[in-house]
Amino acid sequence: MELGIVNGLVYLDGQFREENIYIKNGRIEAVTKSYLPCEEEFDAEGAKILPGFIDPHVHFQLKAGKNTSKDDFYTGSVLGALGGVTTYIDFLDPIQSSAEFEKAFRERMELASFSATDYSFHTTIAVPKEDAANLLKAGIRAGLPSLKLFTTYSDTDRRTYDRDIDRLLQVSAELKGRIVIHAENDTLIDTRTDILVKDHEKSRPVLSERTEILKLAEMAKEREGQLYIVHVSAGSSVKLLVRNYQEELKKGRILLESCPHYFLFHSGYYEKEDGYRYTMTPPLREEKEMQLLREQIDNLTVIGTDHCPFDNSLKREKYTSQIPMGIGGIQYSFLTMYEAFGEKIIPKFTEGPAKAYGLYPRKGTLLPGADADIVVFKGETEHPIQDAESVYNGNKVKGAVSQVFLRGEQIVRNGIFLGGKGRFLRREL
Numbered sequence: 001m002e003l004g005i006v007n008g009l010v011y012l013d014g015q016f017r018e019e020n021i022y023i024k025n026g027r028i029e030a031v032t033k034s035y036l037p038c039e040e041e042f043d044a045e046g047a048k049i050l051p052g053f054i055d056p057h058v059h060f061q062l063k064a065g066k067n068t069s070k071d072d073f074y075t076g077s078v079l080g081a082l083g084g085v086t087t088y089i090d091f092l093d094p095i096q097s098s099a100e101f102e103k104a105f106r107e108r109m110e111l112a113s114f115s116a117t118d119y120s121f122h123t124t125i126a127v128p129k130e131d132a133a134n135l136l137k138a139g140i141r142a143g144l145p146s147l148k149l150f151t152t153y154s155d156t157d158r159r160t161y162d163r164d165i166d167r168l169l170q171v172s173a174e175l176k177g178r179i180v181i182h183a184e185n186d187t188l189i190d191t192r193t194d195i196l197v198k199d200h201e202k203s204r205p206v207l208s209e210r211t212e213i214l215k216l217a218e219m220a221k222e223r224e225g226q227l228y229i230v231h232v233s234a235g236s237s238v239k240l241l242v243r244n245y246q247e248e249l250k251k252g253r254i255l256l257e258s259c260p261h262y263f264l265f266h267s268g269y270y271e272k273e274d275g276y277r278y279t280m281t282p283p284l285r286e287e288k289e290m291q292l293l294r295e296q297i298d299n300l301t302v303i304g305t306d307h308c309p310f311d312n313s314l315k316r317e318k319y320t321s322q323i324p325m326g327i328g329g330i331q332y333s334f335l336t337m338y339e340a341f342g343e344k345i346i347p348k349f350t351e352g353p354a355k356a357y358g359l360y361p362r363k364g365t366l367l368p369g370a371d372a373d374i375v376v377f378k379g380e381t382e383h384p385i386q387d388a389e390s391v392y393n394g395n396k397v398k399g400a401v402s403q404v405f406l407r408g409e410q411i412v413r414n415g416i417f418l419g420g421k422g423r424f425l426r427r428e429l
Helices: 072-080 099-110 132-141 163-174 198-204 204-221 237-242 246-251 260-264 268-269 287-295 333-348 352-356
Strands: 003-011 013-026 027-032 041-045 046-052 051-056 085-091 118-124 146-150 177-180 228-229 255-257 375-384 396-406 409-413
Touching: 003 375, 013 085, 051 333, 051 352, 072 085, 072 396, 085 099, 085 396, 099 118, 099 132, 118 132, 132 146, 132 163, 146 163, 163 177, 163 204, 198 268, 204 228, 204 237, 204 246, 237 255, 237 287, 246 255, 260 287, 260 333, 287 375, 333 352, 333 396
Parallel strands: 003 041, 003 046, 051 085, 085 118, 118 146, 146 177, 177 228, 228 255
Antiparallel strands: 003 013, 013 027, 046 375, 375 396, 396 409
16 A cells, blocks of 8 residues: 555544545555555544545636636635645536537636646536537536536626526436526516625525526426536525425435535625625525525535635725625635534535536545545634635634645645645546
């Protein structure tokens, strides 16, 4: 064996076991109580040993009008690594025809070549000019079986309409693709240019999310399609789906993702002097919706971050139309959610996204044969996040991501990034 991680509590099958992990050729070779000879040994000293986390929703180097998000593929992946994220899925720029796919794919691959951790992409579409199934097929051929679309943003020509969505859901199971949707009812959104930050939530109301999600769920049920709703922001949205589409949720035909900020902040933050820092879409919800979302945590499959920060100098504006939407958080996503929910949150960062997006069992598990992506999570001492640039600054968390291994190579030691080289991951559902 090349590396042994010994004397740890290894997370397998939803529980912790006193086992040792042995690694060879970048993969987990054995998980055993025995001590095997190896070239190098790391003593975990009783710490929790977790699979590397997967963030299936990030926006590195995203162009938003005249602005570009703060983190490129290198800086964003380094922040992710410090938080235990060893794999992430970003997005191609929106396309309208299959002929545009190759260029969109090539451009993002070139940018991602600097990534410090492993990565993949979702195909993204906007107002298809041909059979939408062709755009899904183009992605599948390149190893991208997930296709992202928006049901809003008609004012910037990014909305995909129901006929195309229905077509995609109709063919998704047969083609082994997953339809990933930003769900807001476009006709219920106020697109005026003079909306104040304090009114951000009112301009994109909960009703907009609920009505759109229910419509999409009914379409997915009728077509037996593969539907994935990103960044669900309201607990009432989840509650309604559980009440009306329990069978689809159980079978995994409908999968739900949410983000840490919807569990930790509420729309009252928009009243603050620095409320602009918390602007994203969908917006933060009322406190009662945040609490209800917390109650619905067991009905969510995945936690993603929607990581898309912009410099505060760009966000410090009066009207939401002037503000690039998005916040950061990839470095603190697991810590904040672990503080809120404990060990039950682990699958939503590991096997949940891995199975949803065709990465399992290569990623998301510590079973023999998996990539040796490993997080050593140490301690339970409570401490505040100290990062003045982050909206999570001051939030209390417990424990720490101490060591991180990517395919058997240590990329984080005692909370310090050592260096790493990511690889593109072809996926298949």
